[in-house]
Amino acid sequence: MRREGELAAAIRGRERHLVDTLSRWVAIPSISTDPERSPDVRRSAEFLRQAALDAGFTVAEVWETAGQPSVFAQRIEDPRLPTVLIYGHHDVQPVDPVAEWEKAPFEALERDGLLLGRGTADDKGHLVMHLEALRGFLDARGQLPINLKLIAEGEEEDGSEHFQQLLAGHRDRLQADVAVISDTAMPAVDVPALTVGLRGLAYWELRVETSATDLHSGVYGGAVLNPITVLVEILAQLHDGQGRVAVPGFYDDVRELTPAERKEIADVPFDADEFAADVGAILGGEVDFSAAERRTVRPTLELCGIWGGYQGEGSKTVIPARAAAKLSSRLVPDQLADRVTGRVEAHLRRLAPAGVRIEFETISTGRWVLTSPDHPAVGAAAQVVAEVWGQPTRFVREGGSIPPVAAISEELNVPCVLLGVGLPGDRIHAPNERVVLDQLFRGTQAVGRLWERYGEMGRSGLSAPPGRPAQEPRG
Amino acid sequence: MRREGELAAAIRGRERHLVDTLSRWVAIPSISTDPERSPDVRRSAEFLRQAALDAGFTVAEVWETAGQPSVFAQRIEDPRLPTVLIYGHHDVQPVDPVAEWEKAPFEALERDGLLLGRGTADDKGHLVMHLEALRGFLDARGQLPINLKLIAEGEEEDGSEHFQQLLAGHRDRLQADVAVISDTAMPAVDVPALTVGLRGLAYWELRVETSATDLHSGVYGGAVLNPITVLVEILAQLHDGQGRVAVPGFYDDVRELTPAERKEIADVPFDADEFAADVGAILGGEVDFSAAERRTVRPTLELCGIWGGYQGEGSKTVIPARAAAKLSSRLVPDQLADRVTGRVEAHLRRLAPAGVRIEFETISTGRWVLTSPDHPAVGAAAQVVAEVWGQPTRFVREGGSIPPVAAISEELNVPCVLLGVGLPGDRIHAPNERVVLDQLFRGTQAVGRLWERYGEMGRSGLSAPPGRPAQEPRG
Numbered sequence: 001m002r003r004e005g006e007l008a009a010a011i012r013g014r015e016r017h018l019v020d021t022l023s024r025w026v027a028i029p030s031i032s033t034d035p036e037r038s039p040d041v042r043r044s045a046e047f048l049r050q051a052a053l054d055a056g057f058t059v060a061e062v063w064e065t066a067g068q069p070s071v072f073a074q075r076i077e078d079p080r081l082p083t084v085l086i087y088g089h090h091d092v093q094p095v096d097p098v099a100e101w102e103k104a105p106f107e108a109l110e111r112d113g114l115l116l117g118r119g120t121a122d123d124k125g126h127l128v129m130h131l132e133a134l135r136g137f138l139d140a141r142g143q144l145p146i147n148l149k150l151i152a153e154g155e156e157e158d159g160s161e162h163f164q165q166l167l168a169g170h171r172d173r174l175q176a177d178v179a180v181i182s183d184t185a186m187p188a189v190d191v192p193a194l195t196v197g198l199r200g201l202a203y204w205e206l207r208v209e210t211s212a213t214d215l216h217s218g219v220y221g222g223a224v225l226n227p228i229t230v231l232v233e234i235l236a237q238l239h240d241g242q243g244r245v246a247v248p249g250f251y252d253d254v255r256e257l258t259p260a261e262r263k264e265i266a267d268v269p270f271d272a273d274e275f276a277a278d279v280g281a282i283l284g285g286e287v288d289f290s291a292a293e294r295r296t297v298r299p300t301l302e303l304c305g306i307w308g309g310y311q312g313e314g315s316k317t318v319i320p321a322r323a324a325a326k327l328s329s330r331l332v333p334d335q336l337a338d339r340v341t342g343r344v345e346a347h348l349r350r351l352a353p354a355g356v357r358i359e360f361e362t363i364s365t366g367r368w369v370l371t372s373p374d375h376p377a378v379g380a381a382a383q384v385v386a387e388v389w390g391q392p393t394r395f396v397r398e399g400g401s402i403p404p405v406a407a408i409s410e411e412l413n414v415p416c417v418l419l420g421v422g423l424p425g426d427r428i429h430a431p432n433e434r435v436v437l438d439q440l441f442r443g444t445q446a447v448g449r450l451w452e453r454y455g456e457m458g459r460s461g462l463s464a465p466p467g468r469p470a471q472e473p474r475g
Numbered sequence: 476m477r478r479e480g481e482l483a484a485a486i487r488g489r490e491r492h493l494v495d496t497l498s499r500w501v502a503i504p505s506i507s508t509d510p511e512r513s514p515d516v517r518r519s520a521e522f523l524r525q526a527a528l529d530a531g532f533t534v535a536e537v538w539e540t541a542g543q544p545s546v547f548a549q550r551i552e553d554p555r556l557p558t559v560l561i562y563g564h565h566d567v568q569p570v571d572p573v574a575e576w577e578k579a580p581f582e583a584l585e586r587d588g589l590l591l592g593r594g595t596a597d598d599k600g601h602l603v604m605h606l607e608a609l610r611g612f613l614d615a616r617g618q619l620p621i622n623l624k625l626i627a628e629g630e631e632e633d634g635s636e637h638f639q640q641l642l643a644g645h646r647d648r649l650q651a652d653v654a655v656i657s658d659t660a661m662p663a664v665d666v667p668a669l670t671v672g673l674r675g676l677a678y679w680e681l682r683v684e685t686s687a688t689d690l691h692s693g694v695y696g697g698a699v700l701n702p703i704t705v706l707v708e709i710l711a712q713l714h715d716g717q718g719r720v721a722v723p724g725f726y727d728d729v730r731e732l733t734p735a736e737r738k739e740i741a742d743v744p745f746d747a748d749e750f751a752a753d754v755g756a757i758l759g760g761e762v763d764f765s766a767a768e769r770r771t772v773r774p775t776l777e778l779c780g781i782w783g784g785y786q787g788e789g790s791k792t793v794i795p796a797r798a799a800a801k802l803s804s805r806l807v808p809d810q811l812a813d814r815v816t817g818r819v820e821a822h823l824r825r826l827a828p829a830g831v832r833i834e835f836e837t838i839s840t841g842r843w844v845l846t847s848p849d850h851p852a853v854g855a856a857a858q859v860v861a862e863v864w865g866q867p868t869r870f871v872r873e874g875g876s877i878p879p880v881a882a883i884s885e886e887l888n889v890p891c892v893l894l895g896v897g898l899p900g901d902r903i904h905a906p907n908e909r910v911v912l913d914q915l916f917r918g919t920q921a922v923g924r925l926w927e928r929y930g931e932m933g934r935s936g937l938s939a940p941p942g943r944p945a946q947e948p949r950g
Contacts, residue, residue, distance in 0.1 A: 033787065033788060033789040033790065033791065034787070034788070035788065093791065094785070094787065094791055096785075096787075097689070100688065100689075157791075158789050158790065159789070159790055185694070199693060201693075201792070203790040203792065210756060210757050211754050211755045211756035211757070212754055212755025212756075213575065213754050213755070213902060213905050213906055213907065214572070214575075214904065214905040214906060215754060215756060215904075215905055216875065216902075216903050216904040216905065217775070217777050217779060217803060217805070217904075218674060218676075218805060218873070218874045218875025218876055219660070219770065219873075219874055219875055219899060219903070220754075220756065220770060220874075221770065221775040221777050221803075221805050221874060222760045222761070222769035222770050222773050222774075222775040222777075222805065222874065223747070223750070223751075223758060223759070223760050223766040223767075223769040223770035223874075224751055224756040224757060224758060224759055224760070225756070225757040225758075225759035226759075226777055226778055228710075228778035228779075228780070228781050228800070229710070229713070229714065229777070229778050231707070231781075232706070232707040232710040232711045232778070232781070233711045233714075235703075235704070235707040235711075236707045236708045236710075236711030236712075237711075238704070239704065239708075272698070275698070276698075276699055279686050279687055279688050279690060279695075280686045280687025280688070280796075281685060281686035281687075281690060281695065281699040281700070282685050282686070282699060282700040282828070282829075282830040282831065283698060283699055283700075284698070284699055284700035284701075284828070285697045285698050285699070286697070291698040292698075294697035294698040295694065295695060295696065295697050295698035298697050299697075300692070300696040300697035302692045302696050302697075302701055302704070302794055303701055303703035303704050303707070303783075303784065304692060304703075304784050304785050304790070304791060304792060304793050304794070304795075305703070305783065305784035305785035305786050305791070305793075305795075306703050306706075306707070306781055306782065306783050306784060306786075306798065307781065307782050307783075307786045308778075308780065308781050308782075309778065309779050309780035309781060309801065310569070310571075310779050310780035310801055311780050311781075311782045311801075312508065312509070312569065312571075313508060313509070313510065314508035314633050314634070314838060314839075315508065315633065315634055315678040315779070315801065315803070315838045315839055316508065316568060316569055316632075316779060316780070316801075316904065317676070317678065317779060317803055317876075317904060318779050318780075318904050318905070319777055319779070320779075320780075321755075323781065325703070326784065326785055326786075326790065326791075328692060328696075328790070328792055330692070330693060330696050330697065353757070353759070354757075355757040356757065363789060363790045364789075364790055398693070398694075399693045399694055399695075399696060399697065399698075400691065400693025400694055401693055401792075424694060427688060428691050428694070429689065429690070429691040429692075429791070429792060429793050430688050430689040430690055430691065430793070431688055431689060432688065
């Protein structure tokens, strides 16, 4: 008891430093999708490299990719100890519409136990959580009972295009017994959970062209095709009247949920009306599934952007030459991004009137992930989370996609423990992103306990039972 | 013959000056829809005021409105002579997409008998045509056989919101026997025509909101309504499979064309395939009408703009809070903008799913116009046009809308002669707007002859035959 109290106290002693470090890091606008922000992504990597050394990593390096830089760090205590690889990402989402932020998105604002700012929850907060847990552990104990590695990606929000290649190129240095990935959320502050499933992603752009130049709507109107009309008539046929995706074959590869799986989902406290009302949204989607199922274990086809013609003030009587949209699918077991892409593209092209010029581009894809809750590394994590939160740990599937998790699973062949402390109301990817600081503080406590538990279990104790896959998909 | 030769030669002598004046005026980016360009619209008015004095008007004033300034000018020779009021507009359309212009839109480029630049055809070129005709006439004859007034509006491209009020406030000073409005086009260089019909216009913005904030497409995707999906599903129901507008009651007030009217339209040379191919467009629209009818005498419902969500490079996995579109209708006799607005709004609201927040705003409206080809002022114009172009003059209905024509007809109760020298390929409202200089040169000749003819006819000769309306709608 006395040793545990020491550790907990040392980690608790890091809490103000955590808020301070995170606030300073939020000030670096590391938006990976915006080429003009590349210097900021690099500054963010440099910030993390230094912070990792300050926290107690003995090695910290910026790793180049063909895109944005990643950061690698390690602290090797003894090769015979288990090795844990932490994953997070240091890039952030764009911030538009900027006008809807309470404060400038890159000026962290602490208020009522929250920290607001782009990246506070997704995902800088999680990385700082790990750094402070390490520093606290070392302050209390002087050394770790495990070896610790960290890989922080710089383009997770841009589709992780170069991450798998980076892993493949550094497979030796990244070798580990277990990966702890912190980029997920829990259902509520009093419903602690580990994520054991993630949806995959395919993101596309559709461009429609009906003339070589913009046209006057009086001179041409009524006699020629309008690309916005063509586009909306195509896109309106992506869903049927029951909220189902109407692309032929879209659901062909979807693994059917067992009654037990559906019950498990239904048993997690989730108030769909409150979930929607909290952000002023309107429930919708497939009528045959609950909202909790629709947002986690069912595939989707969403329109993420649309544009064409005049968007300014007042009026412009124009028939534009072109219109376009961004579409994305969340994929579930056993869908494959390539097959879904082919079906969506074929459907869109089939719907286009003769003569219309269609371009369809795949922007990014990422595989879905399923982790076995029976794996001892997952079980140990569930136990420390239950201790810290004082409630039983649920195993949940999350609706988001973390393409690098699939990449880590495939390239490094390690079990992935998805230990994240976000909450549904964190507004990640949206204005006024925030993190609940108490979740981060509890997270540092859980991480400290987890390193201790993994040390006690040793390498053999962290192995999967024979004959059972720890993780799908496998490389 | 000798006198006519003198006049023609004097006007021809103005041609280089016309190109020069127009080029300098094009350099002033008088975009009336852009509040940031207001100082440029004012500079444009000042430019025109000075140019009118240089051309021979004896009075020239900038007239203020609640919006952009107009320019008034006059030259009174003798109160007993007929008075002609010229109408044009000195504001121009926005220039996006700027990247598609061959040269900067406000740097006039003369090439192959064309002058490229924003406003060369619509409508600065037409106003300069009148100025040079006046200057040439005075150079040859020393005085006019008529009194000449000019009113040039500063917000025609922004819906002419304050123009009718301006006319009402200056009814006395604007009094005239005939209005000559130059803001229209001919079917081809060898098919001279006068416009006797214009479509009306109603322009709206539709805004759809489904949540209070942008949402992460992984966390919320599948469980809530997506405003872009809602918007495209609504907009896709504006037309049926036959290209007809599907708004209930949309066609109720459309005056049926007589077989004679349809024949008149069919007799004007018009190659629909070439019309579309010239701008890389694809023919479309109502299957029961010819392309020539669809673009001139049939009402339309077009999407002029659409936007929502992420439009940048790469991907943003967002479900936006809002999406919106700009819609417009071209209206024909006997449709009324208010009634059509009511029907379109009701249709859109009926299509919206429960809970979706809909805003529908009317941006501007303008009435359709029909002029009688039998009016002597129109007949005289047809005669001079036939003489200058060496071909019989056609009477055509044009697809565009000139709300101020309806305003002039209503407020001043004068016949309107629509003498414009544009061509279908002028790309007005689009990148690479241009004017065919020979059309402008011929136009100056026609205007000079017309003033002479109107002088010969006198005030009594310019009156409409009793019992026949010269113009619809009437005030």
